[in-house]
Amino acid sequence: MRALVLHPEIKSDRDRRLAEHALGEAVSLALALPDLEVVGAEIVRLPTVHPGKLFGSGKLQELKERIEALEVGLVLIDGPVSPVQQRNLEKEWGVKLLDRTGLILEIFADRARTREGVLQVELAALSYQRTRLVRAWTHLERQRGGLGFVGGPGETQIEADRRAIDEAVTRIRRQLSRVVKTRELHRAARKKVPFPVVALVGYTNAGKSTLFNRMTGAEVLAKDMLFATLDPTMRGVALPSGRKVILSDTVGFISDLPTQLVAAFRATLEEVLEADLILHVRDISHPETAEQARDVAAILAELGVRDSVPQIEVWNKLDLVEGEARVALEGQAARSDDIFAISALTGEGVEALLAAISAALEEEKFPRDLHLPFAEGRKRAWLHEQGVVESETEDESGHRLSLRWTARQEKRFRDL
Known part of the structure; x- marks a missing residue:
């Protein structure tokens, strides 16, 4: 499928990254999905976000002409797209559309190999799909599944979809709990x-x-x-x-x-x-x-x-x-x-x-006695988190601790 990648750069919300680098990463994401041919990529600078269609009417028409000229079947938008925006853009341009989250989920669905990986992807995809249903229209033009956002025609009522998703989530979580228990057993065996x-x-x-x-x-x-x-x-x-x-x-x-x-x-x-x-x-x-x-x-x-x-x-x-x-x-x-x-x-x-x-x-640990005033509560908490406190007593001026730690831990403590 021929795809066009768009990176919206919103003037009022520019982050620390250059738009050119963000677009490059988005293209790399698209290329990670098999059967996609990226035929175009561009930064779309937006003064403001249009709540219904993301882009203004002039930019919408300009992009539509580009989509038709490139014979694109899928538009990938590197950023969040609401269900309403997605529906309107798909109708306006006559193509399928994926936002950044949907694209990453597609890649994960394609790459997962182990039983746990597959289940985790399905759970993530269903969670994403359910948020789209909650905020979408009463009927969906196409059903979006966890392992196939790009395709899958069919019309389904929102309540039936939501119920089916909830049942699937419950089933997958039950299966995942069994997988996690198996992993815990393996981890316990490794600890021995x-x-x-x-x-x-x-x-x-x-x-x-x-x-x-x-x-x-x-x-x-x-x-x-x-x-x-x-x-x-x-x-x-x-x-x-x-x-x-x-x-x-x-x-x-x-x-x-x-x-x-x-x-x-x-x-x-x-x-x-x-x-x-x-x-x-x-x-x-x-x-x-x-x-x-x-x-x-x-x-x-x-x-x-x-x-x-x-x-x-x-x-x-x-x-x-x-x-x-x-x-x-x-x-x-x-x-x-x-x-x-x-x-x-x-x-x-x-x-x-x-x-x-x-x-x-294999760092060597050595003993050390330390006195901390009551005001040094953060440092005391850090020492306990590190598991280096062997004993502790309290006097009128603070805490007296007996430690066993490494030179690296002592250096980090001094830097706190």
Whole structure:
């Protein structure tokens, strides 16, 4: 199907990202969906959002002429589109339309392979579909399903749809609870074996799967494509010290990740919540790598990842950076204990990263007595969160704590 990608840039609500980069990401998303041919992409600057049709009448006509000239069958809008706007635009242009959330759900539906992944996608898609029904018209021109927003003709009454969706959600949650119990049993079994879990996280297309393959010798799908990995993959890895760890590759994060997916994939990302060490893999060659890193940090916080879990930042795709920029990045990484510049593709820097993983998991702990005034409640809470407090007493001036911690934890405490 021939597709046109539109990125609306609203003058009153411009975010920190350049519209050109946002459009490029939207095109990459579209290309991640099979059987789609992207024949056009453009930024549409909007003074204001039209509540009924998103665009003003002049822009509507201009886009309609472009759609007809390119013989487009699907328009992808990189942003939120209300059910009313979607209905009106589809009637106006005579094409099918997907917003950003719908497109990401389509990709996830196409990529899910494990039983849990498929169920999580179905649950997310149904949640999305139900919000469209609640705010849509009494009758829908076409029924939108979790695994086929792009197609599927048919007319269904809203109440019947809503009831059918609720029944499907109940059924899927029941099936998911069984899958989650199985995962919990596997995780409990792993805890009996003293193998720490190292989780790879990062923005989609940062190169996590390439690094996973490099470290484990596995053959996980690794392509220059958004959401190439959807289901978590786990493998055992022997570190240079001889210690064995479990390495977990996870789904890539993305800006404006649909809230349905953040909730639905929480179970899939449980390996991150249980991790002993997190490797935050960044595409350091990307022009918006800093913004991507902030998005990843925000999603990790939303998932409830504890501050106590140590993190190493992996600046990947160093092979794509040249000249003075590369020298500067390598120098900056060399000055930090928690940053490693590598190329997962060529293997450069991976040995040093493996050694750092060994060191992070095998840091020596030493005792320390500390006195905190009552006013230092935040620091005291942080120490308890870290699990480093062995005993505690209280006197008239504050708390006396006996600690056992690592040099890394002491440094972080000093920086609070």
